Amino acid sequence: MINEHVTESPAEFLTFDDAAERVKQEVGRLLSASPKPIRSYTQHLTLSWGKFLRSRALLACAENREGLIHSNAVKFASAVEILHLATLVHDDVIDNSNIRRGFVTLQKKYGKRAAVICGDYLFCLALEQAASISNKKDYLDFSVPDYMTRICLGELKQNQNNYNLDLSVAGYLRIISGKTAALFEASFYGGAILCEEAKEDVGKYMRLGHHIGMIFQLTDDCIDFEAPQQLAKKPVQSDYEQGVITLPLIYAFQTRIGFKEKAKEERISRNEINTAVAETGGLNYTRMISKKYYDKAFAIIRELDASDSKKERLQSILNKAYRGL
Secondary structure, three states, rough: OOOOOOOOOOOOEEEEHHHHOOOOOOOHHHHHHHHHHHHHHHHOOOOOOOOOOOHHHHHHHHHHOOEEEEEHHHHHHHHHHHHHHHHHHHHHHHHHOEOOOOOEEHOOOOOOOHHHHHHHHHHHHHHHOOOOOOOOHHHHHOHHHHHHHHHHHHHHHHHHOOOOHHHHHHHHHHHHHHOOOHHHHHHHHHHHHHHHHHHHHHHHHHHHHHHHHHHHHHHHHHHHOOOOOHOOOOOOOOHHOOOOOOOHHHHHHHHOOOHHHHHOOOOOHHHHHHHHHHOOHHHHHHHHHHHHHHHHHHHHHHHHOOOOHHHHHHHHHHHHHOOOO
């Protein structure tokens, strides 16, 4: 007879550095081992590694008081990175971008149709990876599809507001709450539910992830105006050209008399945009909003019932998002 009471293998725990390395290896394995019809596309994506900020955040949240991380965190973290990669592939198609992280984009090299299909495949791969963990019943509250829905709706809202010169600050913050912050929130949430000691503070971790995601996008909005393409490793000063109205420009439209009316009547140049944003203090305003999220995130980290080393790791992630490192 088959023994119905199969004993699960004991849980494996890893150090943060070992877990982070395994995530990179796992993402590389998933991309390189894709089905043959799509493998050349996914292998191309392995050339342009990101900073793995979201997966590192998940691992940091999953760290227990002994500084160890459950091996299931590697599965969740790699799923988050694959999901993030899927959104970037689709973003590049929407924005007609030629460069990402210093390398030619998938849509530029293989065409838009191939890139869209590859992005769809990566969404499915992320779901499959998240579902491949052991003892699934312990993590039923962590719904990756729910976060995917929020991300997609955020992107859709942004697209619906392309060239909407009347977009308000509150409206823009709602857009990036889904488009960018949702995946950060998912990362912090996924890590927290894996850490036994963090389960009482799951709500705090979720809010922390949301705040850091908002900071990340607002910092990116400033980078589009400030950083040279060589440093940003992606097209800069291109948001408005793609119809995307970001916070520095929203502030300029609201405070520079006649500027929004001129933009509605005729196409404004990049020099006019840069001048208006600089003279109205659009970047300073964006940083002020970002600082408010920073202060909230900082306070949450101080409140967490966690080890000093874990708090320092979370603080480092917060600082990187705020400074655009």
